[in-house]
Amino acid sequence: MRRTFTILLLCGAALVPVAGAAPHKTRNVIFVMTDGYRWQELFHGADAALMNKEHGGIENPEPLKKQFWTADAQERRKLLMPFTWTEIAAHGQIYGDRDHGSEAHVTNGLNFSYPGYSEALCGFPDPRVNSNDKIPNPNQTMMEWLNSKPAFHNRMAAFGAWDVFPYIFNARRSGLLVNAGWDAFEGSGPKFQLLNEMKHDGPRIWDDEPFDAIPFYTALEYLRQRRPRVMYLSLGETDDWAHGGRYDEYLLAAHRVDAYLKALWDAFESMPDYRNQTTLVVATDHGRGEGDETWKSHGEKLPESKYVWMMYLGPDTPPLGVRSSIPAVTQSQIAATIAALLGEDYHSAVPKSGAPIADVLRQ
Ligand SMILES: [Zn+2]
Numbered sequence: 294m295r296r297t298f299t300i301l302l303l304c305g306a307a308l309v310p311v312a313g314a315a316p317h318k319t320r321n322v323i324f325v326m327t328d329g330y331r332w333q334e335l336f337h338g339a340d341a342a343l344m345n346k347e348h349g350g351i352e353n354p355e356p357l358k359k360q361f362w363t364a365d366a367q368e369r370r371k372l373l374m375p376f377t378w379t380e381i382a383a384h385g386q387i388y389g390d391r392d393h394g395s396e397a398h399v400t401n402g403l404n405f406s407y408p409g410y411s412e413a414l415c416g417f418p419d420p421r422v423n424s425n426d427k428i429p430n431p432n433q434t435m436m437e438w439l440n441s442k443p444a445f446h447n448r449m450a451a452f453g454a455w456d457v458f459p460y461i462f463n464a465r466r467s468g469l470l471v472n473a474g475w476d477a478f479e480g481s482g483p484k485f486q487l488l489n490e491m492k493h494d495g496p497r498i499w500d501d502e503p504f505d506a507i508p509f510y511t512a513l514e515y516l517r518q519r520r521p522r523v524m525y526l527s528l529g530e531t532d533d534w535a536h537g538g539r540y541d542e543y544l545l546a547a548h549r550v551d552a553y554l555k556a557l558w559d560a561f562e563s564m565p566d567y568r569n570q571t572t573l574v575v576a577t578d579h580g581r582g583e584g585d586e587t588w589k590s591h592g593e594k595l596p597e598s599k600y601v602w603m604m605y606l607g608p609d610t611p612p613l614g615v616r617s618s619i620p621a622v623t624q625s626q627i628a629a630t631i632a633a634l635l636g637e638d639y640h641s642a643v644p645k646s647g648a649p650i651a652d653v654l655r656q
Contacts, residue, residue, distance in 0.1 A: 389602030416646025572607025
């Protein structure tokens with residue numbers, strides 16, 4: 294009886310014409326960020342000027358050139374990020390190709406990590422957010438805002454390589470599940486146990502984060518077991534290796550990020566509650582310098598490090614591919630765009646946030 298009633302109600306709703314509105318399909322969003330990955334490598338692939346000992350810290354560049362070098366830039370970028378340049382470029386949208394009149398930039402003026410993550414997640418810059426120190430974020434992230442709604446409450450999680458994420462999400466105040474840095478993940482099952490053991494035993498090349506594989510596989514297992522509606526994943530190796538002047542490891546890290554995006558997408562396809570109802574959003578927190586030495590760094594003193602990129606792939610995003618000749622988009626628009634994909638109006642609730650990017654949402 295109850296079932297019949299529900300079906301009638303649904304049919305009734307479907308018959309009511311809604312002006313200009315197409316059915317909204319996104320029920321889940323997975324938002325991946327990779328730290329300080331340049332638009333230059335995303336759109337051009339490997340840079341010949343850096344595949345050497347002098348500028349890229351590479352003892353033997355030949356195997357790397359064999360893997361990632363070809364003269365044609367469009368082929369070259371595909372060698373580096375094959376999933377991005379086959380699937381996302383064909384079925385989604387990519388912003389930030391400055392060679393073709395598509396610019397994406399941060400608005401925080403600082404061009405480093407915490408302000409960038411906070412801008413992307415809260416939807417606006419804040420002059421108080423001006424360091425990478427472990428200071429609880431004074432602002433709510435869009436995820437904290439969503440978590441207050443019954444449809445999303447306790448249906449979200451954040452995984453980060455970087456140990457500052459519990460502060461960026463203000464986990465203590467927001468109550469969001471945040472696992473980052475060297476902290477073990479409190480989950481059950483043999484996969485989580487092995488990941489925690491590897492995290493515990495792994496060499497601490499960087500004192501503030503493990504290798505990306507640890508948070509990635511932890512997030513993937515969480516996705517499979519717990520079915521979050523919004524999951525955030527931040528990877529850090531692209532920034533760490535660049536600061537260390539290792540262009541070979543920087544490229545290999547980016548190549549793995551692309552493989553992780555494919556693994557996530559394949560996971561959605563295999564789960565009925567994710568297939569055709571999940572949008573993948575990918576972005577970076579800041580750019581880097583563009584010189585032979587300044588590629589290693591970023592920040593206020595390198596104005597070109599404000600340039601970023603972003604990508605969207607999902608059932609509500611028209612397949613416009615690599616965007617060109619369009620107005621600039623900003624990092625501050627990501628939060629409201631993600632909320633809008635989920636049918637929620639963050640921009641009205643937080644007017645200082647950047648507006649949703651209209652082209653990402655099916656008209
Ligand atoms: Zn960063």
